[in-house]
Amino acid sequence: MTTNRINLSEQNHPWSRDVTKALQQSFRLTQFRTNQLEAINATLSGRDVFVLMPTGGGKSLCYQLPSIIQRYEHRGVTIVISPLLSLMHDQVAQLVKSRGIPATFLNGEISASQRQWIMNDLNSSKPSMNLLYITPEQLQSSTSLNSALSSLAQRQLLARFVIDEAHCISQWGHDFRPVYSKLGFLRSRYHNVPLMALTATATQIVQRDIIAVLKIQGCEILKQSFHRKNLTYQVIDKGSKKQHMDDMKDFITSLGSSTVGIIYCLTTKQCETLAKELTASGIKSDYYHGDLDMNTRLRKQQAWQRGEFPVMVATIAFGMGIDKADVRFVVHESMPASLEGYYQETGRAGRDGKPAVCRMYYSYSDTHFHRTMMTKGSSQRKTVKQQCEQLHAMVNYCEDQTECRRCLLLAYFGEQVSSNLCQKQCDHCSSPATGLTMHTFTSDEIKSVVTLLEFSSDGNSITLLQLVDMCRGMKNKAITEKGLNRLNGYGKLAHFDKRTVERLLVQLILKGILDERVTGGKYSHIYIRVILFIAFSLLKKKNRRGKQLMIFFFIDSNYRLDQRYQPPINKS
Numbered sequence: 001m002t003t004n005r006i007n008l009s010e011q012n013h014p015w016s017r018d019v020t021k022a023l024q025q026s027f028r029l030t031q032f033r034t035n036q037l038e039a040i041n042a043t044l045s046g047r048d049v050f051v052l053m054p055t056g057g058g059k060s061l062c063y064q065l066p067s068i069i070q071r072y073e074h075r076g077v078t079i080v081i082s083p084l085l086s087l088m089h090d091q092v093a094q095l096v097k098s099r100g101i102p103a104t105f106l107n108g109e110i111s112a113s114q115r116q117w118i119m120n121d122l123n124s125s126k127p128s129m130n131l132l133y134i135t136p137e138q139l140q141s142s143t144s145l146n147s148a149l150s151s152l153a154q155r156q157l158l159a160r161f162v163i164d165e166a167h168c169i170s171q172w173g174h175d176f177r178p179v180y181s182k183l184g185f186l187r188s189r190y191h192n193v194p195l196m197a198l199t200a201t202a203t204q205i206v207q208r209d210i211i212a213v214l215k216i217q218g219c220e221i222l223k224q225s226f227h228r229k230n231l232t233y234q235v236i237d238k239g240s241k242k243q244h245m246d247d248m249k250d251f252i253t254s255l256g257s258s259t260v261g262i263i264y265c266l267t268t269k270q271c272e273t274l275a276k277e278l279t280a281s282g283i284k285s286d287y288y289h290g291d292l293d294m295n296t297r298l299r300k301q302q303a304w305q306r307g308e309f310p311v312m313v314a315t316i317a318f319g320m321g322i323d324k325a326d327v328r329f330v331v332h333e334s335m336p337a338s339l340e341g342y343y344q345e346t347g348r349a350g351r352d353g354k355p356a357v358c359r360m361y362y363s364y365s366d367t368h369f370h371r372t373m374m375t376k377g378s379s380q381r382k383t384v385k386q387q388c389e390q391l392h393a394m395v396n397y398c399e400d401q402t403e404c405r406r407c408l409l410l411a412y413f414g415e416q417v418s419s420n421l422c423q424k425q426c427d428h429c430s431s432p433a434t435g436l437t438m439h440t441f442t443s444d445e446i447k448s449v450v451t452l453l454e455f456s457s458d459g460n461s462i463t464l465l466q467l468v469d470m471c472r473g474m475k476n477k478a479i480t481e482k483g484l485n486r487l488n489g490y491g492k493l494a495h496f497d498k499r500t501v502e503r504l505l506v507q508l509i510l511k512g513i514l515d516e517r518v519t520g521g522k523y524s525h526i527y528i529r530v531i532l533f534i535a536f537s538l539l540k541k542k543n544r545r546g547k548q549l550m551i552f553f554f555i556d557s558n559y560r561l562d563q564r565y566q567p568p569i570n571k572s
């Protein structure tokens with residue numbers, strides 16, 4: 001790859017006429033979106049480039065267009081490393097059918113003869129394909145593919161490597177894939193082949209990780225705001241199971257029962273049950289999750305894309321590569337595990353630029369599912385600490401009672417913006433809470449909670465709700481039987497209501513004073529216990545230095561489930 005810098009936003013480069021022609025004739029588009037031209041110029045000039053664009057921003061064009069520019073130095077085959085088979089399938093079909101661009105894919109599912117044809121083409125003196133989509137696993141394991149790529153590189157017919165969904169490289173991304181983290185060998189093996197990494201989700205940490213793992217320090221970094229002005233963000237208390245369900249149905253019906261949307265659930269079972277229940281209520285839905293076989297998944301995704309039914313109820317397995325422009329709502333039936341994931345999932349709404357709503361139902365108890373997954377180690381191979389930090393950031397976002405949601409979300413991705421940008425397109429900006437009460441807890445009150453835990457003879461099996469009851473001096477059986485009512489600190493917060501004490505404990509968890517852990521109890525039952533995270537002595541020390549620990553937060557006493565903001569929405 002070259003280190004020569006050119007002006008990326010100009011159109012006076014040797015290839016510029018061809019680029020304009022390709023945009024108009026092959027892609028039938030009139031102008032570039034933010035950073036597309038810059039990414040194209042960077043890669044055509046031989047530079048490595050990191051592209052951070054919101055979902056639906058038009059990342060594909062950044063590498064598909066240069067792949068057909070074949071008259072200049074970096075020509076030949078563009079290799080696209082993509083994590084998902086369905087994504088490859090759709091992209092290749094669209095390239096070949098709609099644009100007449102020679103493209104194909106190589107994955108574990110194609111036949112031996114197709115594979116042979118591809119290898120022959122790569123090894124020919126003038127390969128016919130412009131784009132080859134491959135999985136990172138293929139790159140890792142196939143000797144024939146690697147020798148074909150080396151041969152192409154030697155003959156200067158390897159135009160570039162594209163790493164799509166590059167956040168999969170980072171343990172801090174929301175979809176870490178260990179095989180992606182091995183892609184660093186590309187730079188060492190193919191010194192002169194430009195790399196392009198694209199993602200829609202990247203905090204500073206993820207971005208640094210991607211660049212470090214791929215060894216593309218000094219690359220062009222093209223970033224743009226994560227602000228999606230047509231999306232409305234809402235967080236709604238779940239309430240009871242019935243309220244939650246009724247609200248979801250009312251919400252969808254209010255938009256029109258044929259309105260296109262996605263509902264994300266945490267489990268496969270929830271997806272199936274909810275899809276059936278919605279369909280029974282007149283909202284035509286189907287479900288999608290990772291336990292379905294590949295063909296069923298593909299069939300369901302395509303049926304939804306074609307508009308055969310409007311609502312897809314899915315786990316996060318329904319994700320990358322969904323290119324449906326008219327998604328008017330994305331509902332999270334429960335809180336997701338991270339803001340990175342949340343942003344990515346909500347980003348599938350309103351890709352046509354028209355208004356769309358992102359509604360999340362929240363209950364702190366949703367964290368129990370995520371903590372259990374973390375402990376089982378079945379979600380992703382990140383450290384539990386990393387996952388906990390991400391989960392706490394997500395909870396912080398949901399627990400917030402006053403700040404503009406858009407500001408909170410953008411701040412998480414490192415963008416400081418004014419709430420004026422929101423234009424009342426979030427629940428807090430559109431209908432500010434009317435009954436806000438600020439609750440301040442003194443150091444002594446906090447210590448009473450901590451003391452309760454520390455002096456509890458059976459402290460390791462106290463759940464959050466039990467602790468709330470103990471703080472409030474409740475005398476239920478579980479407490480009196482264990483003699484927990486005789487502990488120091490018991491009943492010290494009796495003058496607060498349940499909701500307030502619960503909020504306090506959540507704040508103590510978010511501030512790292514308490515923690516929740518999953519324990520395997522009898523009959524391998526899993527339950528969450530509260531533990532003291534910061535040693536009591538440490539808390540006291542802080543006080544001796546005069547740093548009084550105070551916790552304060554707001555509670556909206558007027559919050560009613562039936563007083564929710566309904567955003568204006570274009571039903572057409």
Ligand SMILES: Nc1ncnc2c1ncn2[C@@H]1O[C@H](COP(=O)(O)OP(=O)(O)OP(=O)(O)O)[C@@H](O)[C@H]1O
Nearest residue numbers: 029031032033055056057058059060061200321323
């Ligand atoms: N310059 C442009 N002008 C108009 N439409 C465009 C332009 N570039 C891309 N698009 C359209 O925007 C939509 C989204 O593009 P694309 O699928 O590349 O987004 P993406 O950034 O890859 O999204 P995701 O992260 O969800 O994969 C597509 O329908 C595409 O045709």
